[in-house]
Amino acid sequence: MFEQNDKIMKIAKKMGFGDVAILSRESERTQVRFANGDISISKKWLSKSTEIFVEKDKRIAGTELSVYDEATITRILESLNKVIKGMSPKEDYYGLAEPDSQYPDIPETYDPKILNADPAELAKAGIDATGLERVAGVLYTDHNKIYLSTSNGAEAMDQGTGIEISIRAFKDPLSSGHATSSARVLSKFNPEKAGEKAGEIAKAVSDPVLGEPGKYEVIFDPLAIGNLLSMMGRFTSAMAVEAGFSFLMGKIGQKVATENFTFRDIGNLPNGYGTRKFDAEGVATRNTAIIENGVLKTYLLNHSYAKKYNMENTANAGIVSPGPWNLYVEPGDYKKDEIFDVSRAIYITNIWYTRFQNYVAGDFSTIPRDGIFLIENGEIKGALKNIRISDNVQRMLENISAIGNAPEQIHWWECEIPVFTPYIRISDVGITRATQ
């Protein structure tokens, strides 16, 4: 779609805009949704669209279009021009980044075999692997091409594929398990493994009893901690920090987690569902340590925020708001059975509905769902139900007691930003439940 980009760029420059960035996208996405072991609906999205960013005298505006005749482009850009004239300048806008001259290929991001895969068959493989009748979930295949042109000279293209399944199996209404598999290449996609794990968890839930409130050692399955870390990833954006949606405000250089916790954003991670070669300003994506050995090193930045904070650009543009690509917990030394080798703990396999009382203070609660197990001396001693985690994000990060050695990619409906995380054990986690 460089032809469309060029057309838009020419008209924009003719109108006197300063910085211009144009990101066009062609995408084809297929979904198979299933519930009660049956396909509920199958979907296909065919879309071609272009995001346009323009600037004039530090006044910035953006829009999106999907019609590319000259009259439409001119009309849309004229509307931006009119809008910009009525705005006040954004004083902390420092222009677009100088683009990189090359964008290295990233392994395991494109596989044409995915385009010919049979989504219904693959979904069935996952469903069958649960060994249970009542199974719900979704399978996606993705094929995307993006084309970036900026007035600073970026001209970059990336193409990617993806395939993923999210699967929840039920033994009965109160006994369920959930697992996922996400991959950019077919050889790394494993619907059977996801199905098996969902089924195993559901089958292990037997006569769950009400959990007791208190402070517990908690073992988080990658699916469970992934959800929380995905949300935490949003808080690492400089935009979120300034807007009052982050507990990390003013903490660069400070200890915010246990010293063996290192948390990264890796935009060029092989097989990462969020991986792409360049950000919205044409800077090559990279590996950024956000928290290193427990110390907050940086927020996620674009060119303007990097200038503002006098820090190195982390290549996470969004021109208005930087954001993470793939979050990554540096693996620890613990094997899975060592994580579980404690005298007493609660094993939480999934969570949802995380909400904050105060984003800046980090106080929140979230609800475990699917299998919840009481662990004693490394063994499952019984299943629990109806508990809630009520704690503080930073306190939990500081109380991490063990990090597993095998990160898994988590990306599903409740975990929008892909997270690579192993099993993690945390001490003194606050657990509550309904009082009546």
Next chain:
Amino acid sequence: MEELIELVMDKALEAGAEHCEARYQKTTGTGIPFKNGMTEGVQIANDEGMGIRVLVDGAMGFASTNTLTKESITNALTEALKLAKMSAKVRKNKIRFSEERFQRARYEVIMKKSFLDMSIEEKTEYLKLIEDRVKDTGINVPMRYLIYNELLEHRIFANTEGAWIDSTIPRVVIMYNLVVLEDGKTAQAPFVESAFTGGLEYIEADEPWARAEADVRILQKMLREGKPSPEGKLDIVIAPEVSGIAVHESVGHPYESDRIFGREAAQAGESFVTPDMLGERIGSDVVNVVEDPTIPGSYGFYLYDDEGVKARPRYLIKDGIINEFLTNREYAYILGTHSNAAARAFNYDREPIVRMANTYLAPGEHSFEELIEDVKRGVFIKSFNEWNIDDRRYQQRYVGREAYLIENGEIKHPVVKPIIEITTRALWSSVDAVSREVEFYPGTCGKGEPMQGVPVWMGGAYARLRDITLRR
């Protein structure tokens, strides 16, 4: 556009579809984020496309495109048919739709003060008003994130059963997040919204700038004067913001028929409610919960749903008894009834699914003062920040932002972070009195995969809950 839609209907029937519907939607509008006194940039919405849903041999296929040419639309239809046929081969139970009476209708919500006639400066002025009012308090509010948003949605829905609904709906939103800092401690009013279907006359009457000023004063008061909340068994009076979120989460959601039948099991979850619970008591006899998309000006307003069915109020709980579920055509058929028009899609590229619109606790016979007067020891919870509920909609938690102690029928000092953590049945069974006064609060309700955030109102009356175990 009419020609393209008719082409889809004709071709779908020719190809042997049992049912086909096409939904065209064009969304235009302006978004202005404003952070700590500075415009972040303006976003102009300009999205247009068509979604096509078909039933073939009892299986459902859906495809959408944002290229509105004959070729692209025909291609999307072919894909939808192909996907439905693929599913039909493996689907065990056939999907059927309830019989409905369809109409040709056109409606438009008229803006008294149209955002189409206003400059960007005038729109930004609303945010500056909030900024100024907050600054004038002299309170330290270091983080201020404000958003102005307007959207104009034009939809044309048609199906092979003769429905043709053409609607034009404008929506306006002002949202703010304010963080007060006092002696190293923070208090926050996040995602506070003023939102309506209609023009800016609603925003001007609602005066979110006045509420923002009040909010920062209250946050400071909570930080300065707030005492620990009492714990243990006492009475609680909840204001409409809290009763609204409670009816949305623990009445509206579990009464969605697609959840009840397990279709959302892997996403937003299922429901503690089963089909045979219609007619069962779930609350005290003063509890009435209504779901009504037809309230003029409401954020969740519509007159026809996205399956072309005419909207009407739904009475979810009557006198404490489960009375009605929210349905679309698929689940109305299973329940042996007609759809009550709860099918909504947030854009052309999403399937219509069962959703709420405006859910509220219906008014009772008491004044707010009477609710308070009869409390010996309790807490009045006026607003909340943190909340959540399990995915069967039975175990919920609401944490107060603004709350006060009640002693011998009088409202006393502010109390910090009172926590209600309670089951749905216990919550609604504990209500002994409901106020005459009602208020509504907007929100964006998330459900479906991919996610569909639809505009809703939540609210209703003040309610008094007896003998609740409060925690802090």
